[in-house]
Structures are given as C-alpha cells and as structure tokens.
Amino acid sequence: MAPPILEVCDVVKEYPAVTAVDGVSFSVPEGTCFGLLGPNGAGKTTTIEIMEGILEATRGVVRYRGEPLAARFREEAGILFQKTALQDFLSVRQSLAMFRGLYDHGLEVEEIIRLCALEKLADRDNRKLSGGQQQRLLLAIALVNDPAVLFLDEPTTGLDPQARRNFWELIQSIKARRKTIILTTHYMEEAELLCDEIAIMDKGRIIAQGTPRQLLREHFAEVLLELPRQEFPESARQLPLQVIDTSDRVEITTNDLDSTLRTLMDARVPLNNLRIRPPNLEDLFLELTGKELRA
Amino acid sequence: MMKRLLAVWHARNLEFVRDRSTLIFTLLLPIMLIVGMGFVFGGPERPLFKVGVITADPKPIDKNAHPFLQERFVDFVPIAGEADGVRKVTHQALDLLVDLGLDKPGSVPRYWVNTDSPKGYIVEKLLLAAAPGSQRQQVTGAATRYVDWLFPGILGMNMMFSCLFGVGYVVLRYRKTGFLKRLHATPLTAFEFLSAQVLSRLCLILFVTTLLYIAIGSIIHFHSAGNLLLLALVAVVAALSMIALGLTIAARFASEELVGGLLNMLTWPMMLLSGIWFSLEGSPKWVQWVAGIFPLTHLLQASRAIMLDGAGLPEIAPHLAYLVVTAVAFLAFGAWSFRWRFD
Numbered sequence: 001m002a003p004p005i006l007e008v009c010d011v012v013k014e015y016p017a018v019t020a021v022d023g024v025s026f027s028v029p030e031g032t033c034f035g036l037l038g039p040n041g042a043g044k045t046t047t048i049e050i051m052e053g054i055l056e057a058t059r060g061v062v063r064y065r066g067e068p069l070a071a072r073f074r075e076e077a078g079i080l081f082q083k084t085a086l087q088d089f090l091s092v093r094q095s096l097a098m099f100r101g102l103y104d105h106g107l108e109v110e111e112i113i114r115l116c117a118l119e120k121l122a123d124r125d126n127r128k129l130s131g132g133q134q135q136r137l138l139l140a141i142a143l144v145n146d147p148a149v150l151f152l153d154e155p156t157t158g159l160d161p162q163a164r165r166n167f168w169e170l171i172q173s174i175k176a177r178r179k180t181i182i183l184t185t186h187y188m189e190e191a192e193l194l195c196d197e198i199a200i201m202d203k204g205r206i207i208a209q210g211t212p213r214q215l216l217r218e219h220f221a222e223v224l225l226e227l228p229r230q231e232f233p234e235s236a237r238q239l240p241l242q243v244i245d246t247s248d249r250v251e252i253t254t255n256d257l258d259s260t261l262r263t264l265m266d267a268r269v270p271l272n273n274l275r276i277r278p279p280n281l282e283d284l285f286l287e288l289t290g291k292e293l294r295a
Numbered sequence: 296m297m298k299r300l301l302a303v304w305h306a307r308n309l310e311f312v313r314d315r316s317t318l319i320f321t322l323l324l325p326i327m328l329i330v331g332m333g334f335v336f337g338g339p340e341r342p343l344f345k346v347g348v349i350t351a352d353p354k355p356i357d358k359n360a361h362p363f364l365q366e367r368f369v370d371f372v373p374i375a376g377e378a379d380g381v382r383k384v385t386h387q388a389l390d391l392l393v394d395l396g397l398d399k400p401g402s403v404p405r406y407w408v409n410t411d412s413p414k415g416y417i418v419e420k421l422l423l424a425a426a427p428g429s430q431r432q433q434v435t436g437a438a439t440r441y442v443d444w445l446f447p448g449i450l451g452m453n454m455m456f457s458c459l460f461g462v463g464y465v466v467l468r469y470r471k472t473g474f475l476k477r478l479h480a481t482p483l484t485a486f487e488f489l490s491a492q493v494l495s496r497l498c499l500i501l502f503v504t505t506l507l508y509i510a511i512g513s514i515i516h517f518h519s520a521g522n523l524l525l526l527a528l529v530a531v532v533a534a535l536s537m538i539a540l541g542l543t544i545a546a547r548f549a550s551e552e553l554v555g556g557l558l559n560m561l562t563w564p565m566m567l568l569s570g571i572w573f574s575l576e577g578s579p580k581w582v583q584w585v586a587g588i589f590p591l592t593h594l595l596q597a598s599r600a601i602m603l604d605g606a607g608l609p610e611i612a613p614h615l616a617y618l619v620v621t622a623v624a625f626l627a628f629g630a631w632s633f634r635w636r637f638d
Contacts, residue, residue, distance in 0.1 A: 054479050054636070071482065079480040085472030102481040141477075 005030040005149055005180050006051060011060030013046050013204075020046040021057070022204035028197075030148075033181040035195035037188070037281065043204040044184040045082065048153050051182060052079050064149070075103060078147030080138050082154050086126050092137055093122045096144060103145035116140040116170060132163030139170065149180040156190060168193055188281040198281070202289050212281055219287055220279040225252040225260065231270050239263055244286060251283065342370035344418045347380040349394040361395045361404075363425035369418065381407055382604060387438035388574070390414040393422060393429070404429040411435050439603055442515050447598040448571035450507060454500055454530070455565060455591050458537035459544070459558050462496050466545040467554050470636065479635035489630055493538050500534045501527075521601035525608060529601065532618040533594035539625030540590065546632040565591045593617050 004027035013021040021043045028034040036044045049055035051062050053069040064073040086095050096109045107115070113122050116136050121129060126137060135155060142150060152171070156164040164187075171194055175181060185191055191198055192212050199209040208215055232250045237243060241260065244251045254260040257276070264271060348356055348364070350373045358364045364371055372389070374380040380392040384407050396402035404426045408415045410433055422429060469475045478488060511517070519526060544557045568575070568582060569591040575583050586592045597614035600606035608615075 052480055054476065074480070074482045077480070079477075081473065081477060081480075083473055084477045085474050087474065099481065102478075102483050104482075 004028055005065060006182070007063040007066075008047070008051060009061050009063065011047065011050055011057045011062065013043075013050060013055070014058040020204055021050065023060075024201075024204070024206055025060075026199050026206065026209060028149075028180060028182060030180050031178045032196040033175055033183060033194050035191040035198040036182070036184040036201060037186065037191055037198055037285070038184075038201035039186060039285075042201040044201055045153055046204075047201070048151055048182060048184050052077065052151050075105070075145065076148040078142035078145060078150045080135075080142040080150075080152045080155055082157065084138055086137075086141075088127060090126055091123050092118055092126055092129070092140075095126050095137065096140055099141045100144045106145040107143065109144075112140045112143055115143065115173075130163075132159050132166060135159060135163070135167060136170065139167075143174070147179065149182065150174065152181060152183045154184055154186070156185070156187065164190075188285070192281055200281075200285060200288060207288050208284070215284055216279055216281070219284055220253060223254060223257055223276055224279045224283060225254065225257075226250070226275040226277065227252070227269070227271075228273050231273060233267075233269065236264070236267050236269050239267055246286065251286070253279065253283075253287075343368040344390045344414055344421075345370045345372060345388075346418060346422075347372050347374040347383060347389040347392040348397075349374050349377055349380060349392065351375075351398045360397050361426070363393070363395065363422055366421050366425065369421070381432075381434060384409050384412075384415070385434050385436035386603070387412050387415070387436070391418045391422065395426070405432060406430070407432040407434055409434050409436060411437060443517055443603060444574075444599070445572070446511060446515065446517055447595055447602055449511070450504055451533075451569070451591055451595045451598065452566060452571050453507065454504055454534055454594070455537055455562060457500050457503070458496065458534055459541040459562055461499075462492055462538050462541040463545040463554055463558055464551075466492065466542065467549065467551060470545075470549050470634070471551075473636075476636040485633045485635070486630055489542060489626070489633060492542070493535065493626070496538050497531065497534050500538075501530065504530060517602075519602045520605035522607070525611070526598060526601045529594060529597045529611065529615060529618070532615060532622060533590055533597075536590040536618045536622040536625065537594075539622050539629055542629035543625050543632065546629045547634040565589045568592070570595050590618055590621050 006028040008024055008026050011021055011024045012019065024043070024047055026034075036047060038044050046055065050057045053062070053073060062069055064070075064077075087098070090098065093109060093113065096112055100106055100109055100112075113119055116139060118133075118136060118140055121133055121137070126134070129137060139152075139155065142152075155171070156167050159167060168190065171181065171183075175194065181194070183191070183194060195212065197209070197211055198215070199206045200215075201207070208219070210218070226249050229245065229249050232243075241263065242253050244253075252260060261271070346369055348371050350356065352373075354373075356364060356371050356373055358371075374383075374389075374392065377392075377394070380389065383389040384392045387409055390409075390412060392407040394405045396404055406419070406422055406429050408419045408431065410416075419431075466475075469478075475488075540561070541558070544561070545554055548554050548557075564585070568586045569589050570586065571591075575586055575592075578586075593614040597606075597611040597618075600611050600614075
C-alpha cells in the first residue's frame with residue numbers, strides 16, 4: 001500500500017457545549033478516495049475542516065506527507081466546501097482566473113474549463129448558474145492548483161439525481177488522474193461508488209473503518225430480507241429472527257434463507273411484498289448505530 | 296394571513312433583540328448625537344465679530360488684560376503667529392487682527408484690517424475707541440467664497456463614506472457568505488487579502504475624487520492656490536487612513552446591523568465635527584480636541600490649506616504625519632484582529 005499522504009492523529013475538537021470530534025485517528029494512502037460517512041452532526045465536517053487546516057483542533061495533529069500542515073499543504077490541497085458564495089458580477093472564467101492567481105502552480109484556466117465541462121458556461125455570470133453547474137464551478141476552483149489532495153465536503157447535497165450522477169462521473173475522472181480524494185457524504189450510494197476506504201462516524205467518533213466490501217463482510221450475513229412494517233405482525237417479533245426496525249419497514253438478516261422463509265410462512269406473515277437483497281452501507285450504519293443515516 | 300405575519304414579526308423581533316450589541320448601538324447612537332450636538336451648538340448667542348489676538352501663549356485670553364478684550368459680541372481668538380493671522384484677515388476669516396502687546400507691557404498696540412471687509416470697518420472703530428493711537432496695518436482681499444471653502448469638505452465627505460462603508464460592508468458580506476472562508480483555504484494571507492482590499496478601494500476613490508474635482512471645479516470656477524501633487528499626496532494618505540479605519544470595524548464582526556451601527560457612530564460625528572460645513576475656529580477647546588482625533592479633520596484642514604491658501608509641505612506636515620500614523624495603526628490593528636470566518 002502507498003505511504004499515507006494524510007494522517008489524522010487523535011484529533012479532538014471541543015466547543016463550550018459539545019465535543020464535536022472525540023479522538024479521531026486514521027490515515028489516507030496517496031491516490032485513494034477516502035470517505036467519511038455519518039449522519040448530520042456526526043462530526044464529519046468538523047473533522048474535514050481540521051484536516052483542511054482552516055479549523056484548529058483542541059488536541060491532536062494532522063500531518064501532510066509526514067509534516068504538520070504548513071504552506072506547502074495550502075499550495076497542494078484543493079477544497080470544495082459544503083457552501084461557498086463567490087464574488088458577485090464575475091463570470092465563471094473570471095472566478096477561475098482569480099483563484100488561479102492565488103497559487104504558484106496549477107492548471108491553465110482553459111484546461112480546467114474543459115476538464116469540468118464548463119465551456120458553454122465560461123462567460124456566464126456565476127450567480128446565474130444552476131445548483132449542479134455551481135457545484136461544477138466550485139469543483140473547478142478546487143482543481144485550479146492541480147491539487148495532490150482534494151477535499152469534497154458533501155459535494156452532491158441538494159443536487160437532483162441527474163446532476164448528482166454527472167458530478168460522480170466528474171469525480172471518477174479526477175480519481176483516474178491518481179488524485180487523493182477525501183469525501184464526506186451521507187449518500188451511501190455515493191460512498192460505495194467512489195470510495196476505496198470509508199470511516200463511519202457517529203457522535204464525533206469513528207465506529208467502523210475499512211473498505212466497503214470488508215466492512216459489509218465483517219458485519220453481515222449474506223442476505224437481507226425487507227418487509228413493509230404494517231405487514232409484519234407484532235406476534236412475529238417473538239420469532240427467533242434478527243429483526244431491525246427502520247422508518248417504514250423491518251429488515252431481517254440471515255445466513256439461512258430457506259429456514260428464515262419457512263419460519264415466516266409458518267407464522268403466517270404475508271410475503272407478497274417481501275424483498276431480498278444483499279446488505280449495503282446504509283444497512284451497515286443502521287446495524288452499527290441503530291439509526292438511519294439520513295434521520 | 297395574520298398568523299403568518301405575526302410569526303415572521305415575532306421571529307424578526309427575537310432576532311433583533313437577541314443581537315445585543317446592535318440593540319445597544321440602536322439605542323445609544325441617537326442619545327449620544329443629541330447630547331453631543333447639544334453641547335457643541337448650545338450656549339449663548341454667537342458673537343457678531345471675530346478678532347484674532349496675537350499671543351505667545353496658547354492659553355485662553357484674559358479679558359481683564361486690556362479694555363478692548365471686554366467688548367461684547369466680539370469673539371477673541373488667540374493667534375500664535377502674525378503671518379497666520381494676516382492671512383486670515385486677507386481672506387476675511389478674521390474681521391481684525393490685533394497685537395495688544397500683552398507680552399510686552401508699554402508697547403503700542405498694532406492692528407491689521409482688511410479695507411474690503413465691512414465687518415472689519417466696524418470692529419476697527421470699536422478698537423480705536425478702546426485703544427486710541429493703535430498702529431494701523433492695512434491689507435486687502437476678497438472673502439473666500441463659501442462654495443470654495445465647502446468644496447474640499449464635500450470631496451472629503453464623499454471619500455469618508457466610500458472608504459468606511461465601501462470596505463467595511465464588502466468584507467462583512469464576504470465573511471457572511473463564506474467567501475472569506477474559501478479564500479482562507481488558499482495560500483492567500485490575511486495581509487495580502489487586506490492589502491488588496493485597501494489598494495482596490497484606494498484606486499477607486501482616487502479616480503472618483505479626481506473626476507469630481509475636475510467636474511465640480513470647472514462648474515464653480517475653482518482654481519487651487521497650491522500644488523496639486525501635494526494635494527494628491529494628502530488625498531492618498533487620508534484615504535488610506537479612513538479605509539484602514541473601515542477595516543478595523545469589519546475585521547471580525549458578522550452582524551450587518553452591528554457594523555452599520557459602528558460605522559454610523561464614526562461617520563456622523565466626523566460629518567458634524569470635522570469642519571465639512573463650518574469652521575471649527577472659535578468652537579470650544581474640547582470640540583476641537585475631539586475633531587482632531589478624526590482623520591477627516593486633518594484631511595480637510597490640510598486640503599483647505601493647500602487649495603485656498605497655497606500652503607506647502609512644511610505647513611501641512613503635522614496633518615500628513617497624523618494621517619500616516621493613523622493609517623499604519625489602523626492597518627496593523629485591522630490585520631491583527633482580522634477573522635476569516637464567523638464561528
């Protein structure tokens with residue numbers, strides 16, 4: 001495995017009323033996409049902002065290429081925040097040129113425009129872009145210095161499904177250029193598609209870490225059965241099954257599908273709307289915390 | 296509809312009341328203005344005549360030192376130098392200048408009168424009644440037109456608003472929208488960011504002020520008596536000082552109402568006390584002392600000295616030095632207290 005480009009060592013961030021990050025440690029190998037997952041308020045954004053060097057940790061340290069964050073890191077990092085407003089009255093090209101001017105090295109503005117498919121928008125006032133176009137521009141700004149490490153904080157939140165898919169394609173093309181990507185998200189599909197390794201956060205702590213496949217294999221049996229909650233009678237809860245409630249359904253995990261189906265049929269549980277599927281990261285989070293990710 | 300209206304009304308009231316600093320300024324500013332203006336403009340009726348009295352000592356004039364100094368309706372103003380006093384008589388800023396020999400007992404009183412000034416003619420009679428045999432010195436010269444005197448004041452006021460509000464509100468908006476946070480994630484330093492803001496506003500102000508100088512100057516047929524390059528130097532240094540003052544206000548706050556209140560608290564006293572509309576000569580000492588704190592006062596006194604009296608660098612050097620010192624001090628404080636983000 002490649003040596004870590006970033007190391008987060010026992011980082012704590014305390015506010016007067018709350019500990020937002022509580023002793024988080026992990027490292028990110030160069031050229032990989034590392035995902036920080038968790039519900040709102042889990043401490044993802046605080047952690048990533050400490051890694052970006054714009055928020056100071058109460059305790060602990062973040063190292064970039066083995067050194068505490070310094071001027072070199074700012075030159076070589078690209079950042080896309082959850083929310084950023086740009087200067088009024090500037091076009092897409094002018095906004096990119098302004099940010100390009102802040103770095104010693106980087107890509108040509110026209111190259112970034114091509115890379116992020118902004119050719120048709122280059123002369124448009126950046127206030128007149130749609131949500132998806134705005135995110136593409138902000139990603140383009142994060143790429144102006146041809147960064148070695150790219151931070152993406154919930155980059156597709158608020159985008160419609162089509163815009164989200166377009167954005168994922170763009171990130172995959174950046175990933176193909178061997179950039180290290182740190183991504184926070186609460187979209188499991190996004191994490192499964194883009195991340196080589198994930199850390200799941202809850203209440204400021206990392207509760208699981210590994211590759212998505214590894215984590216699912218560690219925590220789950222082979223299959224998962226889903227039934228609408230209203231079709232699952234109270235009496236069936238006495239059955240020897242592993243049942244987890246979600247908002248509108250019950251989930252049963254099993255490694256013996258035949259036996260489980262027989263048990264349900266014997267108990268006269270209606271199976272017309274039964275769905276059988278392999279578990280995903282959403283299920284993993286539910287399993288680990290007892291909460292839904294987007295609750 | 297009323298329910299929705301009341302919900303929004305209530306939420307806005309809570310927002311306003313909970314923003315304590317803004318609330319305090321909203322309540323304090325009008326009270327301070329009324330009390331302050333009452334002190335400045337209150338008191339007895341204004342005198343009819345203004346007479347300069349040459350004294351070596353800057354302390355207030357002792358009315359018992361000479362019978363002429365006991366005349367009613369005359370405002371006696373201490374004048375340190377004969378040349379300064381004569382210049383003011385020439386421009387009719389003083390109706391008469393007298394050297395009563397207060398520091399040289401037994402000497403014959405001398406006085407300077409402008410033969411073009413009607414008020415000078417009358418106050419000369421009062422002097423001769425109280426001190427017959429005084430030596431007459433004669434000067435001539437038209438009174439400075441009020442519009443010429445006002446011209447630097449209007450330009451200075453425009454500069455002040457542009458410096459304070461132009462920079463203060465822009466930085467505040469950048470902070471509120473997260474644009475400053477985004478810049479913070481780049482190699483840009485606070486010093487570089489602040490310098491760019493200062494220089495951008497400085498260029499804009501100098502361009503606008505030059506245009507206004509040419510346009511208004513040609514309308515009112517104004518011709519500067521002094522060196523225009525020196526005037527430009529004063530404008531640059533004063534603009535730097537006031538821009539930096541705006542930055543100190545916007546350096547760390549994120550409330551538009553608070554910053555608005557603070558900027559108003561600065562601009563209103565400057566507008567009223569810096570001598571934009573009327574001369575501070577003859578106003579109480581404490582008013583002149585307070586006015587002397589404001590960069591705008593120094594800008595106006597230096598620019599009027601250049602534009603109206605043809606003053607050179609030595610005469611305006613104290614004003615220039617004050618503006619340089621305040622520019623450096625405000626910039627240093629602004630850079631020290633600057634925050635990229637609001638937590």
